[in-house]
Amino acid sequence: MVDLYPPTRPYDAGFLDTGDGNRVYYEQLGNPQGKPALMVHGGPGSGASRRPTRAWDPEAYRIIRYDQRNCGRSTPHASDPATDMSLNTTRHLIDDMEALREHLGIEKWLLNGASWGPTLVLAYAEQYPERVTEIVIQAVMTSRRSEIEWLYRGARRFRPEAWDRFRAGVPEGERDGELLAAYARLMENPDHAVREKAAANWLAWEDAVITDEPNGVPGMYSDREADARIAFVRICAHFFSNGAWLEEDQLIRDAYKLAGIPGVIVHGRHDMGCPVRTAWELAKAWPGARLHIIEDAGHAGSDAAGHVLRDAIEEFKNR
DSSP states (O other): OOOOOOOBBBSSEEEEOOSSOOEEEEEEEOTSSSEEEEEETTTTOOOOSSSSSSSOTTTTTTEEEEOOSSSTTSSSSSTTTTSSGGGSHHHHHHHHHOOOHHTOOOOOOEEEEETHHHHHHHHHHHOOGGEEEEEEEEEEOOOHHHHHHHHGGGGGGGGGGHHHHHHHTTTTGGSSSSSHHHHHTTTSSSHHHHHHHHHHHHHHHHHTTTTTTTOTTTTTTTTOHHHHHHHHHHHHHHTTTGGGGTTTTHHHGGGGGGGGGGGGEETTTTTTSOOTTTHHHHHHSTTTEEEEEEETOOOOOHHHHHHHHHHHHHHHOOO
């Protein structure tokens, strides 16, 4: 994201008690009386950014960011093998967003997210369109099984040696079956060394996928501390081996429900992890959405992508 404003740090932070043993961390930045905007992080399981926000006008926006269940500063953490992952599904995450909105006394908010973030943004907005003012999303994934299949198998045609290492990361007897389910089982192993090795193998593949993209960042996925790596992979494997508990094409099929919600979709032409076709299909199905395909960007974005995102945020701040 392109910097525009001085660094803004939180003025408020706390935990949302979900009532089932989970506590979701959140923080607020900017103007308490400003326009509410929720930042929905990717992954799933990456946790919210801890950097100061510099693309959002701190005088105009009330910015809320939070760590989805079992990652970041939310508890219990997915790096703990005792954490019950059955309580972490797309349905739970939608409910958490709505509970957070009510907890903070917000009537409506702008939603922003990238990568996995758009899956959750769209799932929430299609259920609660009356609670959403605008949507700004980047590097779009809707978590269709076809998209997941591409990311964890189809992309091997460009990096066959890296994919062979990814495949070799599961027990030999499971290599020709459902790889993601095999990784999900490894991430439930009580042996920390087993979980750590599986996480390293998974993240090495994710890193390899974006290696040749414009502005690809070496180690973009694996460059995090040990517990965060384990939590990220455990949550990703849990969600993607279950198709994120969504019907195939659900989010694009139901995009008509977003009619009346202005949307900006920003997607890199060379996004290897989330091919541009998904963003194209979403834009066609969503009345009022504007799609910007950025020619010099991949999954990690670019300065040009950052300028388009910044312009959308500026446009919507006084709407």
